[in-house]
Amino acid sequence: MFRKRYRQQIPELNTTSTADISFMLLIFFLVTSSMDTEKGLMRQMAPPPLEHETPKDINRNNVMQVKLDAQNQLSCDGKPVTLQQLAAEVRTLAMVNRTGHVVQIEADAKTTYEAYFSMQDAIVGAYHTLREEYAHKHYGCSYETCNAEQREMINDYYPQRISEGTIAQEGGAQ
Amino acid sequence: MRPMRSKFSQSRRTVPSLNVASMPDLIFTVLFFFMIVTHMRSDEVKVRLQVPQGSEVQKLANKQAVVNIYIGHKGEAWHVQLNNDIVQPGDIPARIEEIRSGLSQENQQRLTVSLRVDKKAPMGLVSEVKRQLQQAYALKINYSATEIKK
Numbered sequence: 262m263f264r265k266r267y268r269q270q271i272p273e274l275n276t277t278s279t280a281d282i283s284f285m286l287l288i289f290f291l292v293t294s295s296m297d298t299e300k301g302l303m304r305q306m307a308p309p310p311l312e313h314e315t316p317k318d319i320n321r322n323n324v325m326q327v328k329l330d331a332q333n334q335l336s337c338d339g340k341p342v343t344l345q346q347l348a349a350e351v352r353t354l355a356m357v358n359r360t361g362h363v364v365q366i367e368a369d370a371k372t373t374y375e376a377y378f379s380m381q382d383a384i385v386g387a388y389h390t391l392r393e394e395y396a397h398k399h400y401g402c403s404y405e406t407c408n409a410e411q412r413e414m415i416n417d418y419y420p421q422r423i424s425e426g427t428i429a430q431e432g433g434a435q
Numbered sequence: 436m437r438p439m440r441s442k443f444s445q446s447r448r449t450v451p452s453l454n455v456a457s458m459p460d461l462i463f464t465v466l467f468f469f470m471i472v473t474h475m476r477s478d479e480v481k482v483r484l485q486v487p488q489g490s491e492v493q494k495l496a497n498k499q500a501v502v503n504i505y506i507g508h509k510g511e512a513w514h515v516q517l518n519n520d521i522v523q524p525g526d527i528p529a530r531i532e533e534i535r536s537g538l539s540q541e542n543q544q545r546l547t548v549s550l551r552v553d554k555k556a557p558m559g560l561v562s563e564v565k566r567q568l569q570q571a572y573a574l575k576i577n578y579s580a581t582e583i584k585k
Binding site: 276287304307308329371 | 456458459462466469470474487489490492493494495501506547549550552556557558559561562569570572574576577578579580581582
Protein backbone atom coordinates (compact mmCIF):
# COMPACT_ATOMS: atom_id res chain seq x y z
CA MET A 262 0.00 0.00 0.00
CA PHE A 263 2.76 2.43 0.98
CA ARG A 264 4.97 0.94 -1.63
CA LYS A 265 2.64 2.02 -4.33
CA ARG A 266 2.99 5.60 -3.23
CA TYR A 267 6.78 5.56 -3.42
CA ARG A 268 6.72 4.24 -6.95
CA GLN A 269 6.39 7.67 -8.41
CA GLN A 270 8.38 8.77 -11.44
CA ILE A 271 11.75 10.38 -10.79
CA PRO A 272 11.37 14.11 -11.42
CA GLU A 273 13.20 15.25 -14.52
CA LEU A 274 16.22 17.49 -14.16
CA ASN A 275 15.53 20.98 -15.33
CA THR A 276 18.06 21.59 -18.11
CA THR A 277 16.65 24.79 -19.54
CA SER A 278 19.59 26.83 -18.31
CA THR A 279 22.26 24.58 -19.86
CA ALA A 280 21.76 26.47 -23.09
CA ASP A 281 22.42 29.75 -21.33
CA ILE A 282 25.54 28.40 -19.66
CA SER A 283 26.96 27.09 -22.91
CA PHE A 284 26.12 30.38 -24.59
CA MET A 285 28.15 32.15 -21.97
CA LEU A 286 31.09 29.82 -22.60
CA LEU A 287 30.76 30.41 -26.31
CA ILE A 288 30.79 34.16 -25.90
CA PHE A 289 33.78 33.93 -23.57
CA PHE A 290 35.71 32.02 -26.22
CA LEU A 291 34.68 34.41 -28.94
CA VAL A 292 36.00 37.33 -26.94
CA THR A 293 39.28 35.86 -25.73
CA SER A 294 40.41 34.14 -28.90
CA SER A 295 41.42 35.61 -32.18
CA MET A 296 40.56 34.08 -35.48
CA ASP A 297 43.02 35.94 -37.72
CA THR A 298 45.47 33.63 -39.36
CA GLU A 299 48.86 35.21 -39.26
CA LYS A 300 50.21 35.94 -42.67
CA GLY A 301 53.41 37.47 -43.77
CA LEU A 302 56.43 37.48 -46.00
CA MET A 303 58.82 34.68 -45.08
CA ARG A 304 62.51 35.51 -45.34
CA GLN A 305 65.65 33.68 -44.42
CA MET A 306 68.45 35.85 -43.12
CA ALA A 307 72.11 35.15 -43.61
CA PRO A 308 74.06 33.99 -40.55
CA PRO A 309 76.12 36.69 -38.83
CA PRO A 310 79.37 37.39 -40.69
CA LEU A 311 82.39 35.68 -39.25
CA GLU A 312 85.56 37.65 -38.72
CA HIS A 313 87.87 35.40 -40.68
CA GLU A 314 85.49 35.18 -43.60
CA THR A 315 86.69 36.84 -46.76
CA PRO A 316 84.06 38.47 -48.88
CA LYS A 317 83.30 36.57 -52.06
CA ASP A 318 84.16 38.12 -55.37
CA ILE A 319 81.24 38.70 -57.60
CA ASN A 320 81.02 40.21 -61.02
CA ARG A 321 79.79 43.77 -60.81
CA ASN A 322 77.56 43.22 -63.85
CA ASN A 323 75.52 40.59 -62.03
CA VAL A 324 74.70 42.78 -59.08
CA MET A 325 71.66 44.97 -59.01
CA GLN A 326 71.70 47.60 -56.33
CA VAL A 327 68.30 48.54 -55.01
CA LYS A 328 68.31 51.53 -52.73
CA LEU A 329 65.76 53.32 -50.64
CA ASP A 330 66.63 56.80 -49.47
CA ALA A 331 65.30 58.81 -46.56
CA GLN A 332 62.45 60.19 -48.68
CA ASN A 333 61.28 56.64 -49.48
CA GLN A 334 62.47 57.07 -53.05
CA LEU A 335 63.27 53.76 -54.66
CA SER A 336 66.23 53.57 -57.00
CA CYS A 337 67.71 50.72 -58.93
CA ASP A 338 71.36 51.01 -60.02
CA GLY A 339 71.15 54.74 -59.51
CA LYS A 340 67.98 55.38 -61.52
CA PRO A 341 64.74 56.18 -59.73
CA VAL A 342 62.13 53.48 -60.41
CA THR A 343 58.60 52.55 -59.43
CA LEU A 344 57.67 49.24 -57.83
CA GLN A 345 56.42 47.80 -61.13
CA GLN A 346 59.63 48.78 -62.89
CA LEU A 347 61.67 47.25 -60.08
CA ALA A 348 59.75 43.97 -60.39
CA ALA A 349 60.35 43.96 -64.14
CA GLU A 350 64.07 44.66 -63.67
CA VAL A 351 64.44 41.87 -61.14
CA ARG A 352 62.58 39.54 -63.46
CA THR A 353 64.87 40.20 -66.41
CA LEU A 354 67.98 39.94 -64.26
CA ALA A 355 66.90 36.65 -62.71
CA MET A 356 65.91 35.28 -66.09
CA VAL A 357 69.18 36.17 -67.82
CA ASN A 358 71.51 35.06 -65.05
CA ARG A 359 69.53 32.61 -62.99
CA THR A 360 72.10 31.39 -60.49
CA GLY A 361 74.70 34.12 -60.63
CA HIS A 362 72.79 37.31 -60.06
CA VAL A 363 72.49 39.17 -56.78
CA VAL A 364 69.88 41.70 -55.79
CA GLN A 365 71.41 43.91 -53.18
CA ILE A 366 69.04 45.80 -50.96
CA GLU A 367 70.03 48.88 -49.08
CA ALA A 368 67.78 51.09 -47.06
CA ASP A 369 68.43 54.35 -45.31
CA ALA A 370 67.86 54.47 -41.57
CA LYS A 371 65.07 57.00 -42.06
CA THR A 372 63.14 54.99 -44.63
CA THR A 373 59.73 53.94 -43.42
CA TYR A 374 59.06 50.26 -42.95
CA GLU A 375 56.15 50.37 -45.38
CA ALA A 376 58.39 51.41 -48.28
CA TYR A 377 60.90 48.73 -47.36
CA PHE A 378 58.19 46.11 -47.12
CA SER A 379 56.63 46.95 -50.47
CA MET A 380 60.07 46.77 -52.06
CA GLN A 381 60.60 43.28 -50.60
CA ASP A 382 57.11 42.35 -51.69
CA ALA A 383 57.80 43.50 -55.25
CA ILE A 384 61.07 41.55 -55.45
CA VAL A 385 59.52 38.37 -54.07
CA GLY A 386 56.61 38.90 -56.46
CA ALA A 387 59.02 39.05 -59.40
CA TYR A 388 60.55 35.71 -58.43
CA HIS A 389 57.10 34.32 -57.89
CA THR A 390 55.96 35.13 -61.43
CA LEU A 391 59.09 33.48 -62.83
CA ARG A 392 58.48 30.34 -60.81
CA GLU A 393 54.84 30.36 -61.78
CA GLU A 394 55.79 30.48 -65.46
CA TYR A 395 58.25 27.64 -65.03
CA ALA A 396 55.66 25.52 -63.22
CA HIS A 397 53.14 26.06 -66.00
CA LYS A 398 55.64 25.24 -68.71
CA HIS A 399 57.14 22.11 -67.19
CA TYR A 400 54.50 20.64 -64.92
CA GLY A 401 51.33 22.10 -66.37
CA CYS A 402 50.05 23.37 -63.06
CA SER A 403 50.43 26.47 -60.95
CA TYR A 404 53.20 26.71 -58.37
CA GLU A 405 50.75 26.27 -55.50
CA THR A 406 49.37 22.99 -56.81
CA CYS A 407 52.77 21.44 -57.50
CA ASN A 408 54.02 18.84 -55.05
CA ALA A 409 56.90 19.49 -52.67
CA GLU A 410 59.47 17.84 -54.91
CA GLN A 411 58.49 19.88 -57.94
CA ARG A 412 58.53 23.04 -55.88
CA GLU A 413 62.02 22.31 -54.73
CA MET A 414 63.07 21.85 -58.35
CA ILE A 415 61.53 25.17 -59.27
CA ASN A 416 63.12 26.90 -56.29
CA ASP A 417 66.49 25.53 -57.31
CA TYR A 418 65.94 26.63 -60.88
CA TYR A 419 65.06 30.17 -59.89
CA PRO A 420 66.81 30.78 -56.57
CA GLN A 421 66.10 33.99 -54.69
CA ARG A 422 69.38 35.73 -54.41
CA ILE A 423 68.73 38.73 -52.26
CA SER A 424 71.46 40.24 -50.20
CA GLU A 425 70.73 42.75 -47.51
CA GLY A 426 73.58 45.15 -47.22
CA THR A 427 74.37 47.22 -44.22
CA ILE A 428 72.09 50.09 -43.63
CA ALA A 429 73.59 53.48 -44.18
CA GLN A 430 73.75 55.49 -41.02
CA GLU A 431 73.39 59.01 -42.26
CA GLY A 432 72.98 62.20 -40.37
CA GLY A 433 73.41 60.45 -37.05
CA ALA A 434 73.51 62.71 -34.03
CA GLN A 435 75.26 60.14 -31.88
CA MET B 436 -24.80 21.77 -34.67
CA ARG B 437 -22.93 19.12 -32.95
CA PRO B 438 -20.00 18.84 -35.35
CA MET B 439 -19.56 22.62 -35.22
CA ARG B 440 -19.13 22.65 -31.49
CA SER B 441 -16.61 19.91 -31.54
CA LYS B 442 -14.55 21.93 -33.98
CA PHE B 443 -14.54 24.88 -31.61
CA SER B 444 -13.40 22.86 -28.69
CA GLN B 445 -10.58 21.43 -30.76
CA SER B 446 -9.13 24.84 -31.61
CA ARG B 447 -9.08 25.80 -27.96
CA ARG B 448 -6.19 23.49 -27.16
CA THR B 449 -3.01 24.99 -25.76
CA VAL B 450 -0.01 25.50 -28.05
CA PRO B 451 2.46 22.63 -27.49
CA SER B 452 5.68 23.86 -25.90
CA LEU B 453 8.82 23.80 -28.04
CA ASN B 454 11.29 21.08 -27.18
CA VAL B 455 14.60 22.82 -26.45
CA ALA B 456 16.41 19.80 -25.07
CA SER B 457 18.82 19.69 -28.00
CA MET B 458 19.66 23.39 -27.89
CA PRO B 459 22.61 22.98 -25.46
CA ASP B 460 24.02 20.32 -27.75
CA LEU B 461 23.84 22.63 -30.72
CA ILE B 462 25.53 25.42 -28.84
CA PHE B 463 28.20 23.08 -27.56
CA THR B 464 28.92 22.06 -31.13
CA VAL B 465 29.41 25.69 -32.12
CA LEU B 466 31.57 26.19 -29.03
CA PHE B 467 33.83 23.27 -29.91
CA PHE B 468 34.10 24.53 -33.46
CA PHE B 469 35.33 27.88 -32.17
CA MET B 470 37.68 26.28 -29.70
CA ILE B 471 39.31 24.35 -32.50
CA VAL B 472 39.60 26.99 -35.20
CA THR B 473 40.73 29.85 -33.02
CA HIS B 474 43.72 30.22 -30.83
CA MET B 475 44.01 32.11 -27.61
CA ARG B 476 45.43 35.57 -27.71
CA SER B 477 48.68 34.98 -25.96
CA ASP B 478 50.16 38.39 -25.53
CA GLU B 479 48.87 41.81 -24.92
CA VAL B 480 50.20 44.29 -27.43
CA LYS B 481 51.43 47.34 -25.59
CA VAL B 482 52.44 49.40 -28.58
CA ARG B 483 50.29 50.85 -31.32
CA LEU B 484 50.95 49.47 -34.74
CA GLN B 485 49.48 48.86 -38.13
CA VAL B 486 51.13 46.27 -40.34
CA PRO B 487 51.67 47.02 -44.04
CA GLN B 488 49.87 45.32 -46.90
CA GLY B 489 51.43 42.88 -49.30
CA SER B 490 50.43 40.56 -52.09
CA GLU B 491 53.01 37.78 -51.71
CA VAL B 492 52.18 36.77 -48.16
CA GLN B 493 52.07 33.21 -46.92
CA LYS B 494 50.45 31.66 -43.92
CA LEU B 495 52.62 31.28 -40.88
CA ALA B 496 52.72 27.62 -39.96
CA ASN B 497 53.60 26.04 -36.63
CA LYS B 498 52.41 28.36 -33.90
CA GLN B 499 54.48 26.81 -31.13
CA ALA B 500 57.81 27.89 -32.53
CA VAL B 501 56.92 31.51 -33.16
CA VAL B 502 58.35 34.48 -31.33
CA ASN B 503 56.41 37.68 -31.80
CA ILE B 504 58.19 40.98 -32.00
CA TYR B 505 56.06 44.09 -32.17
CA ILE B 506 57.52 47.41 -33.18
CA GLY B 507 55.22 50.32 -32.73
CA HIS B 508 54.83 53.66 -31.07
CA LYS B 509 53.70 54.43 -27.59
CA GLY B 510 53.21 58.11 -27.19
CA GLU B 511 55.96 59.70 -29.23
CA ALA B 512 58.74 57.15 -28.97
CA TRP B 513 59.16 53.88 -30.84
CA HIS B 514 59.25 50.74 -28.76
CA VAL B 515 60.10 47.12 -29.33
CA GLN B 516 57.99 44.48 -27.65
CA LEU B 517 59.07 40.85 -27.52
CA ASN B 518 56.20 38.45 -26.76
CA ASN B 519 54.85 40.17 -23.68
CA ASP B 520 57.25 42.83 -22.52
CA ILE B 521 58.86 45.89 -23.92
CA VAL B 522 62.57 45.32 -24.44
CA GLN B 523 65.62 47.18 -25.65
CA PRO B 524 66.98 45.88 -28.98
CA GLY B 525 70.18 44.88 -27.20
CA ASP B 526 68.32 42.44 -24.93
CA ILE B 527 66.84 40.46 -27.81
CA PRO B 528 69.59 37.79 -28.18
CA ALA B 529 69.34 36.88 -24.50
CA ARG B 530 65.54 36.67 -24.65
CA ILE B 531 65.61 34.54 -27.80
CA GLU B 532 68.12 32.21 -26.16
CA GLU B 533 65.85 31.90 -23.14
CA ILE B 534 62.84 31.06 -25.32
CA ARG B 535 64.84 28.65 -27.43
CA SER B 536 65.99 26.64 -24.41
CA GLY B 537 62.35 26.00 -23.50
CA LEU B 538 61.51 24.49 -26.87
CA SER B 539 61.76 20.95 -28.15
CA GLN B 540 64.59 19.94 -30.49
CA GLU B 541 62.52 20.17 -33.67
CA ASN B 542 60.94 23.42 -32.72
CA GLN B 543 64.34 24.92 -31.98
CA GLN B 544 65.18 24.51 -35.63
CA ARG B 545 61.84 25.76 -36.81
CA LEU B 546 61.94 28.86 -34.64
CA THR B 547 60.44 31.72 -36.59
CA VAL B 548 60.34 35.33 -35.56
CA SER B 549 57.21 37.12 -36.60
CA LEU B 550 57.98 40.79 -37.02
CA ARG B 551 54.88 42.90 -36.67
CA VAL B 552 56.14 46.32 -37.49
CA ASP B 553 54.18 49.51 -37.90
CA LYS B 554 54.03 50.99 -41.40
CA LYS B 555 55.72 54.19 -40.36
CA ALA B 556 58.49 52.69 -38.26
CA PRO B 557 61.98 53.89 -39.25
CA MET B 558 64.15 51.25 -40.90
CA GLY B 559 67.04 52.15 -38.60
CA LEU B 560 65.24 50.55 -35.66
CA VAL B 561 63.96 47.60 -37.69
CA SER B 562 67.41 46.80 -39.01
CA GLU B 563 68.86 47.07 -35.52
CA VAL B 564 66.33 44.47 -34.36
CA LYS B 565 67.18 42.32 -37.37
CA ARG B 566 70.89 42.58 -36.61
CA GLN B 567 70.24 41.40 -33.06
CA LEU B 568 68.18 38.48 -34.36
CA GLN B 569 71.05 37.59 -36.64
CA GLN B 570 73.36 37.57 -33.64
CA ALA B 571 70.96 35.20 -31.88
CA TYR B 572 70.85 32.92 -34.94
CA ALA B 573 67.10 33.39 -35.25
CA LEU B 574 67.36 33.59 -39.01
CA LYS B 575 63.85 32.70 -40.08
CA ILE B 576 61.81 35.84 -40.05
CA ASN B 577 58.35 36.64 -41.17
CA TYR B 578 57.34 40.20 -41.99
CA SER B 579 53.76 40.20 -40.86
CA ALA B 580 51.32 41.85 -43.25
CA THR B 581 47.73 41.84 -44.34
CA GLU B 582 46.95 40.37 -47.71
CA ILE B 583 45.77 42.36 -50.69
CA LYS B 584 44.74 40.84 -53.95
CA LYS B 585 46.55 42.03 -57.05
